[in-house]
Every structure is written in C-alpha cells, then in structure tokens.
Amino acid sequence: MMKKTLDASKYLSTRGGIKSVDFCDAVMMGLATDGGLLVPAAIPQVDGTTLDSWRSLGYLDLAFEVMRPFVGNALPPATLRQLIRDSYATFDTTDIVPIKPLDGNNLYLAELYHGPTLAFKDVALQFLGNLFAEILRQRGGCLNILGATSGDTGSAAIHGVRGKAGIEIFILYPEGRVSPLQERQMATVPDANVHCIAIKGTFDDGQRVMKQIFNDLPFKQKNHLGAVNSVNWARILAQVVYYFWGAFRVQEQSGSHEAIQVAVPTGNFGDIFAGYVAQRMGAPIARLLLATNENDILSRFFNTGVYAKGAVQPTLSPSMDIQVASNFERYLYYRLGENALQTKGLMKEFEQTGSITLQGADPVFAAGRGDTSATLATIKKHFENHGTLLDPHGAVGVAVAEANPLPGCKTLCLETAHPGKFPAAVGQALGNDTLARHDSLEQLKSLPLRKTLLEPTVPVIETFIIQTLAERS
Ligand SMILES: *Cc1c(COP(=O)(O)O)cnc(C)c1O
Numbered sequence: 388m389m390k391k392t393l394d395a396s397k398y399l400s401t402r403g404g405i406k407s408v409d410f411c412d413a414v415m416m417g418l419a420t421d422g423g424l425l426v427p428a429a430i431p432q433v434d435g436t437t438l439d440s441w442r443s444l445g446y447l448d449l450a451f452e453v454m455r456p457f458v459g460n461a462l463p464p465a466t467l468r469q470l471i472r473d474s475y476a477t478f479d480t481t482d483i484v485p486i487k488p489l490d491g492n493n494l495y496l497a498e499l500y501h502g503p504t505l506a507f508k509d510v511a512l513q514f515l516g517n518l519f520a521e522i523l524r525q526r527g528g529c530l531n532i533l534g535a536t537s538g539d540t541g542s543a544a545i546h547g548v549r550g551k552a553g554i555e556i557f558i559l560y561p562e563g564r565v566s567p568l569q570e571r572q573m574a575t576v577p578d579a580n581v582h583c584i585a586i587k588g589t590f591d592d593g594q595r596v597m598k599q600i601f602n603d604l605p606f607k608q609k610n611h612l613g614a615v616n617s618v619n620w621a622r623i624l625a626q627v628v629y630y631f632w633g634a635f636r637v638q639e640q641s642g643s644h645e646a647i648q649v650a651v652p653t654g655n656f657g658d659i660f661a662g663y664v665a666q667r668m669g670a671p672i673a674r675l676l677l678a679t680n681e682n683d684i685l686s687r688f689f690n691t692g693v694y695a696k697g698a699v700q701p702t703l704s705p706s707m708d709i710q711v712a713s714n715f716e717r718y719l720y721y722r723l724g725e726n727a728l729q730t731k732g733l734m735k736e737f738e739q740t741g742s743i744t745l746q747g748a749d750p751v752f753a754a755g756r757g758d759t760s761a762t763l764a765t766i767k768k769h770f771e772n773h774g775t776l777l778d779p780h781g782a783v784g785v786a787v788a789e790a791n792p793l794p795g796c797k798t799l800c801l802e803t804a805h806p807g808k809f810p811a812a813v814g815q816a817l818g819n820d821t822l823a824r825h826d827s828l829e830q831l832k833s834l835p836l837r838k839t840l841l842e843p844t845v846p847v848i849e850t851f852i853i854q855t856l857a858e859r860s
Pocket residue numbers: 506507508539540617652653654655656657658659706707780781803804
C-alpha cells in the first residue's frame with residue numbers, strides 16, 4: 388500500500404506562489420506562474436511488499452504503478468495505461484530500457500537510447516507528446532509548441548508530437564551549427580504539423596528570440612504557445628520509472644539484494660532529479676553519482692556546497708554543456724526541507740549574484756567530473772576491453788563511476804544516447820568513425836530536408852508562425 392496517495396497528485400510551486408493544481412494542469416503549465424517549478428505536494432512512499440510486487444512487472448506495467456499516484460484522478464487509469472503503451476510502442480525493444488553488464492564486474496549499463504531519436508529524451512518526450520494530445524482531446528483547443536534547440540531536444544520533441552491532432556511544433560535551430568545528423572533527425576520528418584526553422588545565427592540567437600516571443604504575452608495567448616523544456620513535470624515523472632526498473636534488473640542479474648549506485652551524466656539536472664524522486668519513494672538506490680563534463684557547476688556544488696555560474700565551454704558531450712541547470716531548483720526545495728520561502732530567497736540571490744552556498748552535505752549524492760581526455764579514454768577502453776561502444780555522454784558517466792565506486796554496491800551507468808549520434812567523438816576516441824552507426828540514421832541520409840531559413844528576429848519568426856497557422860487551419 389502507498390501512503391499519501393492523494394497529496395502526490397496535487398502540485399505546488401517551489402516558490403510557494405500558486406494554489407495547488409492537478410496533474411494535467413501542472414503539465415499544461417510547464418513552469419509555475421510564479422516563476423518556480425512545479426513539485427508534488429508529497430512524494431509517495433512505497434513499502435517493501437509493494438516494492439517486491441513491482442520486481443516482476445514488465446516495463447509498461449511498472450511505469451503505470453510508478454506514475455499512478457502522481458496522476459491521481461486527473462486521468463482514468465485505463466487512459467494512463469493506454470498512454471504508456473502508445474508512448475513506448477515506438478521503441479525498438481520490448482524491454483524499453485535494456486540493462487546489461489558492462490565490465491563483467493561492478494558496472495552495469497542502462498541503454499536509454501532505444502526510442503525514435505536514439506537519445507534518452509525520447510523516454511520522456513514520447514510520453515509528453517501523447518499526454519498533450521490526450522489533454523487537448525479532453526479539454527478541446529490546440530497547442531502550438533515553440534522551442535529552440537542546439538540538437539537533441541528538438542528532434543526528440545518533434546518525434547513526440549509529429550502527426551498529433553491539435554498540435555503544431557516550431558523548432559528553431561542555428562543553420563550550419565547543428566551536426567548534419569541532428570538536422571536530418573528534425574528536418575526530414577514529413578508530418579505537416581512539424582515546422583523546422585533554420586535561423587541565420589547561433590543557438591543563443593534562437594534561444595533569445597524564443598524567450599522574447601514567450602514574453603510577448605498577447606502573442607503567446609492568442610496563438611496558444613506552449614513549451615516542452617525539461618522543467619515540465621511529466622518529463623521528470625516518465626524518467627522516475629527507469630530508476631526502479633534499473634535497480635531491480637541489476638539486483639536480479641547480480642544476485643545481490645544490496646541497494647545500488649546510479650551514475651548519471653548530467654546537464655539540466657532533470658534526469659538525476661528523477662532518480663532522486665525514485666530514491667525518496669523507496670527505490671533500492673544507495674547513492675546517486677552525478678557526472679559532469681568540464682561544465683561542472685553541479686559537481687562543484689556537491690563537492691563544495693557552492694553553486695556558482697561559470698562560462699559555458701563546448702565539449703564532446705554537447706547536451707551537457709550547460710551552466711545553469713533548470714531543474715536544480717527542485718532539488719534545492721527538497722534540500723531545504725520543502726521550504727518555498729527559503730527556496731525563493733536563494734534563487735533570487737543566485738539570479739542577482741550568480742552564486743549561492745549551502746551548508747552541510749547530502750549523503751544521497753556524490754559527484755565527479757569526466758573531462759575530454761577521460762571521455763575519450765573511457766570510450767576506447769570499453770570498446771577494446773568489453774566490446775561496448777559508449778557515446779560521449781554515457782562515457783562521462785562511466786568515467787566518473789570508475790573513479791567513485793561505492794563499496795559493496797553495483798553501479799548502474801546511464802547510457803543516454805546511441806554512439807551513432809556522435810560519430811565525430813567516437814572517431815576521435817578510436818581513430819575510426821565508421822564504427823558509430825545506426826541503421827535509422829543511415830536511412831535519413833537519402834530523405835529530403837524540409838526547413839525554412841529565417842532571420843532570428845521577433846517580427847520575422849512571429850509572422851512565420853501566424854502565416855503557417857493560418858495555412859494549417
Ligand atoms: C539531455 C541529455 C543529457 C543531460 O540530461 P539532463 O536531464 O539535462 O541532466 C545527457 N545526455 C544526453 C545524450 C542528452 O541528450
């Protein structure tokens with residue numbers, strides 16, 4: 388039995404400025420209207436009997452059990468089940484997230500890349516796309532998603548909503564500055580509700596224009612604009628599932644009932660925050676090992692207590708090239724004992740000074756940094772010694788896991804992308820980039836690109852959105 392079931396389906400802001408809302412409202416709200424992030428009013432506690440009954444479930448049934456208390460009455464149980472089924476029917480394996488031994492000893496690997504765009508963001512964005520469509524079906528209306536991407540998020544978001552009734556998606560990306568494969572994953576999608584905008588500028592130009600358009604409130608409301616960024620609670624929730632799944636599979640495969648360590652390559656703190664929720668619910672997780680590349684604001688925080696911004700440095704693991712982690716505020720809220728007033732104060736201090744300091748440590752977390760040379764060496768070593776080809780993001784996690792074993796525990800390393808998405812990095816590690824291939828990426832090479840090249844200014848992009856929506860209605 389679960390306790391606190393009701394509370395878990397009501398959502399509050401980390402800054403305390405909203406009345407509680409239900410799960411569907413939280414999903415549609417994205418960011419809380421007071422500038423904070425939405426969190427459940429309580430995290431459900433899973434007791435030992437329930438936990439044991441979950442061990443034998445397949446991925447889809449487990450997802451239903453983990454998500455249900457957070458959804459509450461906002462969706463009928465049969466609808467939630469169907470959403471989960473539809474979301475993972477696009478994966479190329481019935482295990483959804485296969486868990487395998489990595490080094491024949493203490494390390495295991497969670498393959499999170501079996502979705503349509505070959506990165507872990509599919510686990511959440513396939514679910515979010517179906518959830519948006521279901522909420523629109525219930526409530527009527529439409530949703531026009533606007534996003535700016537430097538690569539992975541845009542394609543996962545597009546694949547989450549392609550072909551869905553009532554939803555259009557506009558993705559801005561910098562022309563000539565995403566990898567050719569990444570562009571193909573976005574601009575070859577043939578569905579008429581997908582609109583790729585290649586801007587004549589940088590990623591920052593795209594992000595700036597997107598923020599300006601979201602701040603143009605009359606435009607935003609009139610055109611039903613919505614976002615799919617990683618602060619959406621539904622994205623976190625879908626990711627909580629594989630922490631339970633992974634811990635069960637590692638215990639099963641190793642024959643040990645010890646709780647495990649999970650090593651998580653981190654950028655926006657979304658994925659590892661989902662692990663924290665799972666740990667607090669009672670998943671058999673002894674420690675979360677946070678791994679960053681050279682952009683190490685988060686690993687510095689867990690090692691020193693100081694959360695201080697630096698300048699973003701491009702690396703081989705671009706999806707982790709982030710300095711201000713948008714989900715960190717959720718962790719801060721729990722670290723401060725769910726005190727919204729203190730959270731708001733510290734976030735304000737961070738916005739003003741670029742730095743905050745917390746006293747004490749959190750035994751649930753350890754952290755380390757895997758730099759470029761460690762990433763390359765790890766890819767090479769695991770390919771040569773164990774025949775496993777890691778992508779550069781997963782390699783950061785494995786490098787940090789090898790440097791930070793937890794005595795008596797197995798470590799599950801999250802592999803967040805298929806190596807075929809990053810042939811240049813794999814080539815640099817192995818001296819041969821033909822090893823990093825995936826059939827679905829090869830097929831894209833012969834498809835036509837559908838994109839519009841535009842100047843990154845608010846009037847140009849807004850006009851394009853208005854004209855496109857008029858043509859589509
Ligand atoms: C987004 C991403 C990450 C980082 O995930 P966060 O939730 O932002 O911490 C890691 N690896 C890959 C491949 C990604 O696309």
